[in-house]
Amino acid sequence: MSKNNNWSILLKGILKENPVLVLILGTCPTLATTTNVAGAFGMGIAAMVVLICSNMLISLLRKVIPENVRIPCYIVVIAGFVTIVQMIVQAYLPPLYEMLGVYLPLITVNCIILGRAEMFAGKNSVGKSALDGVGMGLGFTLALCAMATIREVLGAASFAGIAIPALEPYKIEVLVKAPGGMLVYGLLIALVFVITQGKAPLKKSFSCAGCPNAKHCHSACTEIADPANAETKEVQ
Amino acid sequence: MKASSFKPRSLSVLVAICAVMSVLLAVTNALTAPVIEENQNAAANEALLQVMPNGEGFKSVEFDAEKLPKTIKEVFKEKNGGYVFKLETVGYGTGLVLMCGINADGTVSGVVCLGSSETLGYEKTYGESFTGKDAAGVDAVDTVSGATKTTAAFKNAIKDAFNAVTILGGGSVDLRTEEEILNDNLSAALPAGEGKFIKPFIAEVLDGIDAVYAAENGKGYVYVIGEQFIGVEAGGSSDNATVAAAHAILSASVSEDIDLSAHGEGVLPKKLLSAKKTATGNYILEVKGAGYGIKGGDDYHPASGEYIVVRVSMTPAGKIIDTFTVSQAETPGVGDACLDEKFYGQFDGKTEENYKEIDAIGGATMTTNGYLDAISNAFAAVTILEGGSVDLRTEEEILRDNLSAALPAGEGKFTKLFITEIIEGVDAVYTADNGKGYVYVIGEQFIAVDESGASDNEVVSAAHAILTASVFEEIDLSAYAEGVLPKKLLSAKKTASGNYILETKGAGYGIKGGDDYHPASGKYIEIRICLSAEGKIIDVVTTFQEESKGIGDACANEKFYGQFDGKTAENYKEVDAIGGATLTTNGYFDAIENAYKALEILKGGNH
Structure with a gap:
């Protein structure tokens, strides 16, 4: 089973289990706020704060909350x-409020938060949940900033709103629009896949088979997880 | 799988969590709500303070939108009795949002533009010109020509603000527009008209009547005499004698077409499109004129290729009764003001002597001239239809006819000769393009000299002898040291008689001018000038120019450069400049000045 190394809890959120690029969670705010590095950073930090606090509180209450009202709570x-x-x-x-706009209240339904509450905080200690919150939050922020840097520098010839005149004639405007965003996102996922040698997405603990709802799902997703199950080992 | 069963514990846990979160939210809200409200107020206040810097305690005021001018969107009252209004109006584009502050003493405290889709940017600072003005002084502020719609919108909005102050203070203001007031007056005079009136085209002289309106439903007319609006129902009559007379004439008015082809080729002006004559002997003509659509055009405002078509009614004595613009394709927002009754109404009552004494359309000289062109054709047409005769030839045509009459062998093609010698008593010389001779112009006389070179006229023979003997040779400019001769000297020749023929260039609009709408061509004006050794200008001709089309290119016109003949270095600037083309005129002077500079050096024989 997983090693309870606090350091590894923190670090896994950054690359191996990056919420945006591996777990594919929180894609809506990712695509929406990565047109500008400043906005991406702000969103990342705001989400991290919420994540840490909610992880801690839910971990604190994990023995109190009955399973059947788990989600509403x-x-x-x-x-x-x-x-x-x-x-x-x-x-x-x-100014940050203006920049984030509607995406700030939308953190509520950011899958990362609910996902980590389910996958980790509901089963682990407060301390570890806090670390997980930090790790995932950092991973989220870093992924957002990486994507925003690519989209803003190449797509709008600026960085965090500061113009880069030298790149102005070469800017690829589609990058700051939806299709470009999807493209960059997909490329980054592929890149991380290569770096982690493809083992991460198939981990049982967070693929379909590890989903808390698996037993209610009538094994619709366990078939998908099956072929990989035979080989995967927990790698920490 | 076990079905979820309702557990009291689940419910109480959920409720407890909700309660805790609610408390946390309430606490945070209590702490942050005042800060948020202050932020929002500060932002709104910032705008208010911009227009009323000394204001304090601004409070938003509820108002009845029906009672205030439509442009008022928000009203703030300030502690010391001043008001600040947020207005939304239409300038060149919609959505021109202004904040206007009016002090308690009735002067403008400031006007700021919050948002706009104007095109030229004047709206950013134009508001500053109104600070300190009172209601009467608003109109006196200069409008910006070229941005008339933006600046007019500002003025109207500020007037609305003043009206709003009066109304909020309990007074009353007539908020109706001019059209509304007119319509109300017409409807009061003729209720049967059901509120819809048009201004019909009148072809009869109606004594004592200032204007006539017709009900669109045909139920009658309204006659305007000064401030009075007197209605007459169709088929009815009026107690007012003047109106009754006018109505009788108008009701009986009939007209029939005039067959223009019956007049023969070239007799009537080409720009006369159609003509009718009334039973009373008046004429209803449709004429066209060449405005910007024909004569103008550049990259930003291409010429439409269409004439302005005008309907004119005129008495046989040549007095205009009524005018109406039938069609035009002039520049939208500028020249299309010729569609406005306020413009063409100016011609009513004018004659051929004074029809040009009208207010031109601001910024649309070509359109105005095109309109005048159309009307001049109407005058000519009436004179001819009345049995008179009018020389319809253009100046060029008259010149060519005179030259051809003097020298038929020239076959109608002549060029003005560039004079290189001083000849007495002759005003101009033309050569036939086919080389078959010359025509000398002395005053009104055109005297030909054929290939043999002989002429009875002594003055002409003398001049001809001098001109034909004129020889000149090129001066080698490279023989002069670097920087000695003016850079703008292009070439130089010297005649045997000691005159200099110089080609120079000058910096006009093409070099010194240029803006977003009329870019500078980057080209100099080039001239050829013949100077006597004493510095008297013998002849000048423009050899090249790329100045503004329709404005500066007048420097290529002999009417302009011909003014320089006979001038000297002291007085060559005493000519009529080209109207609206100071840079071009100065560029021409520049070219001539360089010619004089070159003359001094070439005369001295310095190397």
């Missing part, structure tokens, strides 16, 4: 934290 907690973060950002960082 998680959502109340997450939505509450997002609203608190939203109010604080609106009061003290109005």
Whole structure:
């Protein structure tokens, strides 16, 4: 089983189990806020704050919350934290609030948050959940910033709003629009796949077979997970 | 799989969690809500303070949108009695949003543009010109020509703000537009008209009547005498004698077409399109004129290729009764003002002597001239139809006819000769392109000299002898040291008689001008000038120019450069400049000045 190395909990969120590029969670805010590096960074940090707080609270309550009201409880907690973060950002960082717009309240339904609450915080200690929150949050932020850098520098000839005149004639405008965003996203996923040698996405603990709903799913997804199951080992 | 069963514990846990989160939210909200509201107020206040810097305690005021001018969107009242209005109006583009502050003492505290889709950028700073003005002074502020719609929108919005202050203060203001007031007056005079009136084209002289309106439904007319609106129902009559007389004439008015082909080729002006005559002897003509659509055109505003078509009614004595623009394809937003009754209404009552004494369309000289062109053709047409005669030839045609009459062997093709010798008593010389002779012009006389070179006229023979004997040779400019001769001297020749024929260039609009709408061509004006050794200009001709089409290119016209003949270095600038083309005129002077500079050096024989 997995080694309980705190350091590895933190690090896995950054590459091997990067929420955006490996777990393929939180794609909506990824595509939406990566047209500008400053916005991407802001979104990443905001989501990380919510993730850490909600992970910790849910971990704290994991023995208290009965399984059948698990989801509603998680959502109340997450939505509450997002609203608190939203109010604080609106009061003290109005420019960031303007930049994030509707994507700030949408953190509530960011799959990463609910996903980690289910996959990790609901089963692990508060300390480890906090670390997981940091790791996943950093992974999210880094993935967002990487994507935003590519899209903004090549697509709009600027970085975090600062123009780069030398690149202006070569900018590929489609990169800052939806099709370009999808393209960059796909390429980054492929890149990480190559780096992690393809082993990460097939891990049982977070593929279909490891989903908490697997037993309710009438094994619709276990068939997909099957072929890989034979070979996969937990690699930590 | 076990079906989820309802557990009291599940419910209570959920409720507990909700309660805790609610408390946390309430606390955060209590802390942050005031900060957020202050931020929002600060942003709104910033705009308010921009227009009323000394204002305090701005409060938003509820108002009845029906009672205030339509452009007012928000009203703020300031502690000391001032008002700030947010207005939305239409300038060149829609969505021109302005903030206008009016102090308690009735002066403008400031006007700022919050948002716009204007094109030229004047809206950013134009508001500053209104600070300190009172209601009466708003109109006095200069409009910006070329941005009339934007600046007119500002003025109207500020007037609305003043009206709003009056209304909010309990006063009353007539908010109706001119059209609304007119329509209300017409409807009051003729209720049967059901509120829809048009201004019909009148072809009869109606004494004492200022204007006539017809109900679209045919139920009658309204006659305007000064401030009075007097209605007459169809088939009815009026107590007012003037109106009754006018109505009788108008009702009885009939006209029939005039067959233009009956007049023979070239008798009537080419620009006369159709003609009718009324039973009372007045004429209804449709004429066309060459405005911007024909004579103008550049990369930004291409010429449409269409004439302006005008309908004119005129008495046989040549007095205009009514005018109407039938069609035009002039520049939208500029020349198309010729469709406005306010423009063409100016011609009513004018004659051939004074029809040009009207206010031109601002920024649309070519359109105005095209309109005048059309009307001049109407005057000519009436004179001819009344049995008179008019020389319809253009100036060029008259010149060519005179030259051909003097020298038929020239076969109608002549070029003005560039004079290189001083000849007495002759105004101009033309040569036949086929080399069959010359024509000398002395005043009104055109005297030919054929190939043999003989002429009875002494002055002409003397001049001809001098001109035909004129020889010149090229001066080698490279023989001069670097920088001695003016850079703008292109070539130089010297005649045996000691005159200099110089080709020079000058920097006009093509070099010194240029903006987004009329880019500079990058080309100099080039001239050929013949100077006597004493510095008297014998002849000048423009050999090359790329100045603004329709404006600066007048420098290629003999009417312009011909002015320089006979001038000297002291007085060559005493000529009529080209209207609206100062840079071009100065460029021409520049070219001539360089010729004089070159003359000094070439005369001195310096190397």
